[in-house]
Amino acid sequence: TYEISIKKPKKEIPVQSNMYGVFFEDINFGADGGLYAELIKNRSFDFTNSPTMGWLTYGDVSVETTGAPFERNPNYLRLTNSGLLTGTGVINEGFRGIGVKEGEMYQLSFYARSIDSEAKNLRIELISSGAEIMAHVDMEVTSDDWGKYSVELSPAWTDPHAKLRIDLRSLGSIDLEHVSLFPEKTFKGRENGMRQDLAQALADLKPGIFRFPGGCIIEGNSLEMRYQWKNSVGPVENRPVLENRWNYEFQHRFTPDYFQSYGLGFYEYFLLCEDLGADALPVVNCGIACQYATEEVCEDLEPYIQDALDLIEFANGSVTSTWGKIRAEMGHPEPFNMKMIGIGNEQWGEDFPNHLEQFMKAIYAKYPDMLVIGSSGPSADGEQFDYLWDEMKRLDVDLVDEHYYKDPEWFLNSADRYDSYDRKGPKVFAGEYACHDHPQKKNSFYSALCEAAFMTGLERNADVVHLATYAPLFAHVDAWQWKPDMIWFDNLRLVKSANYYVQQLYAHHKGTRAMDLTWNKENLTGQDGLYASSVIDDEKDQLIIKIANTSKESKTVNFDFSKLKLDKNSGKQITLMGDLEVENTLDNPDWIVPTEKAISISGTTLKAELEPESFHVFVLK
Numbered sequence: 001t002y003e004i005s006i007k008k009p010k011k012e013i014p015v016q017s018n019m020y021g022v023f024f025e026d027i028n029f030g031a032d033g034g035l036y037a038e039l040i041k042n043r044s045f046d047f048t049n050s051p052t053m054g055w056l057t058y059g060d061v062s063v064e065t066t067g068a069p070f071e072r073n074p075n076y077l078r079l080t081n082s083g084l085l086t087g088t089g090v091i092n093e094g095f096r097g098i099g100v101k102e103g104e105m106y107q108l109s110f111y112a113r114s115i116d117s118e119a120k121n122l123r124i125e126l127i128s129s130g131a132e133i134m135a136h137v138d139m140e141v142t143s144d145d146w147g148k149y150s151v152e153l154s155p156a157w158t159d160p161h162a163k164l165r166i167d168l169r170s171l172g173s174i175d176l177e178h179v180s181l182f183p184e185k186t187f188k189g190r191e192n193g194m195r196q197d198l199a200q201a202l203a204d205l206k207p208g209i210f211r212f213p214g215g216c217i218i219e220g221n222s223l224e225m226r227y228q229w230k231n232s233v234g235p236v237e238n239r240p241v242l243e244n245r246w247n248y249e250f251q252h253r254f255t256p257d258y259f260q261s262y263g264l265g266f267y268e269y270f271l272l273c274e275d276l277g278a279d280a281l282p283v284v285n286c287g288i289a290c291q292y293a294t295e296e297v298c299e300d301l302e303p304y305i306q307d308a309l310d311l312i313e314f315a316n317g318s319v320t321s322t323w324g325k326i327r328a329e330m331g332h333p334e335p336f337n338m339k340m341i342g343i344g345n346e347q348w349g350e351d352f353p354n355h356l357e358q359f360m361k362a363i364y365a366k367y368p369d370m371l372v373i374g375s376s377g378p379s380a381d382g383e384q385f386d387y388l389w390d391e392m393k394r395l396d397v398d399l400v401d402e403h404y405y406k407d408p409e410w411f412l413n414s415a416d417r418y419d420s421y422d423r424k425g426p427k428v429f430a431g432e433y434a435c436h437d438h439p440q441k442k443n444s445f446y447s448a449l450c451e452a453a454f455m456t457g458l459e460r461n462a463d464v465v466h467l468a469t470y471a472p473l474f475a476h477v478d479a480w481q482w483k484p485d486m487i488w489f490d491n492l493r494l495v496k497s498a499n500y501y502v503q504q505l506y507a508h509h510k511g512t513r514a515m516d517l518t519w520n521k522e523n524l525t526g527q528d529g530l531y532a533s534s535v536i537d538d539e540k541d542q543l544i545i546k547i548a549n550t551s552k553e554s555k556t557v558n559f560d561f562s563k564l565k566l567d568k569n570s571g572k573q574i575t576l577m578g579d580l581e582v583e584n585t586l587d588n589p590d591w592i593v594p595t596e597k598a599i600s601i602s603g604t605t606l607k608a609e610l611e612p613e614s615f616h617v618f619v620l621k
């Protein structure tokens with residue numbers, strides 16, 4: 001039996017109320033084709049490598065570039081009656097198909113004009129993967145001025161791989177632009193909103209923080225390809241399309257049709273944070289392109305700094321300020337209450353600290369309470385890492401974003417990582433991490449167990465580690481570039497990985513203060529394969545213990561909390577366990593899920609039997 005003692009630490013260790021959250025990036029079709037509920041790929045015909053990518057055209061269809069209704073998306077299509085029996089029209093393939101459900105309503109909208117004064121008839125159809133017509137509507141385009149047209153479609157059956165067809169049924173020509181199809185049901189019923197099931201999975205995590213929009217896409221392969229938040233606000237039709245930074249061969253996979261519509265833009269991100277109850281953590285480009293690509297450095301940093309200042313004004317400024325007014329016009333006069341901003345992602349060169357310093361000066365001068373987050377580069381160790389940390393300390397930035405995609409051994413050996421961190425230096429934001437269980441990098445239960453064990457060290461050191469987000473978040477099973485990922489999905493379903501459940505267990509049971517948990521007077525950080533930490537939740541009046549048994553033997557533990565002077569008599573034990581190799585899949589989503597049982601406690605000790613290779617959360621009331 002392992003006698004484990006729990007007592008108050010010498011100095012109070014508060015746990016940040018937003019400590020556990022999510023990191024979002026448009027990678028693996030995470031936004032376009034994923035969370036963003038738009039079902040049409042290349043809706044404005046502006047993919048730069050091919051304006052009709054995602055569209056099958058037949059008959060007489062041309063791409064036009066002058067006279068478009070939205071100047072930042074200059075292409076549109078002209079459909080001309082070909083006189084042939086086969087007609088003229090276009091078919092959109094969606095993002096690896098269009099997922100539609102029987103009986104649900106889908107709203108199609110597009111901009112069109114007749115190019116003579118005659119009205120034009122169109123037939124709109126949802127076509128199944130078996131080429132059958134699932135729903136159709138006939139409609140008229142009545143004007144030779146650009147106008148918005150909308151129709152509703154309700155498919156007769158469910159199909160994850162449907163298509164949308166627009167067929168010209170009149171003589172003459174018609175122009176077509178910004179063809180958009182949304183499910184009527186979006187998360188919280190928002191217009192231009194999020195896919196309901198994916199957003200709900202985020203809400204179910206109860207994230208405290210939401211970091212966006214990446215990741216490498218912030219920096220871009222070149223500076224021209226960086227994410228520019230100003231392009232992502234205002235009317236969706238006029239947000240310029242950008243080639244996604246992940247539109248290249250990676251991990252032996254290639255998705256040449258990966259572009260960002262910016263439909264999920266900064267306004268939508270802030271709104272989503274509000275809907276999720278999470279603090280928004282936007283990250284902006286620091287004037288340097290991605291360290292894995294060109295590493296191009298800007299000649300003039302001033303516009304980049306101005307973008308950061310304007311972003312804060314967009315989020316928090318009054319409705320009379322330049323950018324606050326745009327937020328208000330988009331439908332949110334109240335400020336979004338942004339509290340922190342990340343500068344740069346994973347930069348490792350010498351330019352970064354210098355750029356960061358200039359950002360910090362400008363931001364603190366105007367917004368002294370804003371928390372600024374720097375970076376320690378892509379690796380969690382090494383010379384570069386030490387150099388960057390020294391620089392971050394010199395600059396006295398508020399938090400440092402550390403990333404680690406490491407193997408199981410690293411995670412198990414690093415549970416004490418933060419025990420020795422400087423208590424006077426910047427705080428840590430563990431902004432991207434995941435255990436990579438080689439060689440397949442599966443979302444195996446073993447990877448989740450190693451993360452759970454490691455995270456006891458985050459919790460124990462909550463005075464230093466203020467924020468933590470697993471990465472990446474989403475992956476489309478047919479269009480991913482990177483794994484492992486927390487949530488996998490296809491066009492209609494999703495699966496929560498074992499790693500998701502670990503994050504959820506920590507987020508739901510984060511407590512308000514960390515306790516001192518020791519075995520033989522030492523922190524429990526892997527002795528005989530055991531890892532543990534404990535918190536008190538003052539608001540819920542709970543004592544919470546998290547313990548991972550990574551060994552192959554079952555262990556008997558006896559928690560003694562008599563020194564806390566708490567008298568707990570009931571509670572529950574939540575357990576996550578399974579075969580180490582197993583991962584949840586779309587067809588078998590429940591291989592590894594938490595199970596719960598009631599437990600009773602006598603006085604101030606708790607005895608428990610921990611199965612081999614298992615993770616447990618005890619919640620005592």
Ligand code: AHR
Nearest residue numbers: 215216217345346471472
């Ligand atoms: O999460 C995937 C990528 O990993 C991110 O874009 C980047 O920050 C890191 O290298």
